[in-house]
Structure formats: C-alpha cells, structure tokens
Amino acid sequence: MGNAYRHPRRFSTTKGVSARGRDRLGRPAVNSGAALLHPTKTTRVASMTTPQDTASRSAELIGVWRLLAFMGEDRATGAKRPLFGVAPKGRLVILESGQMITIVTAGDRTAPTTDTERAKSFTSMLAYSGKYSIQNDQLTTHVDICSNEAWVGTEQSRAFRFEGSRLQLITAWGPNPFDPATVVRGISEWEREGYGAD
Secondary structure, eight states: OGGGGSSOOOOOOOOOSOTTSBOTTSOBOOOOSSSTTOOOOOOOOOOOOOHHHHHHHHHHHOEEEEEEEEEEEETTTOOEEESSOSSOEEEEEEOTTSEEEEEEEOTTOOOOOSHHHHHHHHHTEEEEEEEEEEETTEEEEEEEEESSGGGTTSEEEEEEEEETTEEEEEOOOEEETTEEEEEEEEEEEEEETTSSOO
C-alpha cells in the first residue's frame, strides 16, 4: 500500500481474453483493480452465461465469509508470502440485494499511540464497499466507499473459485507494488461464517 496509492488509474475495456473466461494457459482470466491491492486497468470478459447461470453463481457467493489467509504469489518462482501477517482478520459480506462490503486487517495490529503508528496502522488494513456484478467466474465490485480513497469510482474484480466449503478470491497477475521487478497476484481464502468458527 503506502505511496503506491497516490496515482490511481481509471479503468477501460480491453480485449484479449477468451469468451470462456480463460487465458491462453487455461487459467481463470482475472479482472483486477490491481496486482494484490492496487487499482489499474481492467479487462472485461465476454459473457457466455445466461441470467439463470448468473443467479446461480450469485447464490453461491451470498452470505457472510470469514478470512482465513491472504497470500501474495510470485509468478516466476511460485513462492507465496502472507500480505497481512500469518493470522489476518477479515470479513466479507455479500448480499442478495447486490451490495458487498469487506474489511481485512493484519492479525498483529496494536492500538496506535503516535502519528507514525497511526500511519502504519492504516497500511495494515483495507476496507471497501459497493454494488457487485458477476460474469462467469468474475466478481466485480463497483467501489463507492473505501479506506483508500483512490479506489472510489474504480472497479475491483476477482476471479472466484471454491475449494470444498472455502471460497478463494484471486487477483490478476501484475507488478508487485513493493518490488516492480516481480510479477505477483493476491489470493485470499474465506470460510462461510459458522463453518469451523471458534
């Protein structure tokens, strides 16, 4: 996060993704506001779904989800590292009305007492909300409120998939905001509230 938030880019429509929502390597095509957490250009996937398909996919996502992990994956090496510490906290609420809201914080945060600590606390969390839409395996939020004002008015899109009862949200590959020489993506894993909760 940090200084990388100062220059948001608005999104435009581009081509080059298959109608089935897969890239040329067969992976799910991901429309993302950024690699990991930073807004950039988005790609719209040509929809092959019917209204019934969309309603079915939406029904799978509706509910309250608890964050289990949030990892950054290096494309070249496959190495993963936690982006919000080893025990992040977070909640994702997706409503049937078409609204969503989410908040993620690092698990090791403490109450700040100085301006420096308050600034650091801001970079260890993310929260945003807005109307969402679904195309194929893409969940796109049209952000109207965010802890990072640079996101307001942008689209944040994630590929979604299920591993058993768990939901994974995956960003597109893109330059690492902390090390532009590397290409990364963010993978967050969620569990529906009530499943395995303490």
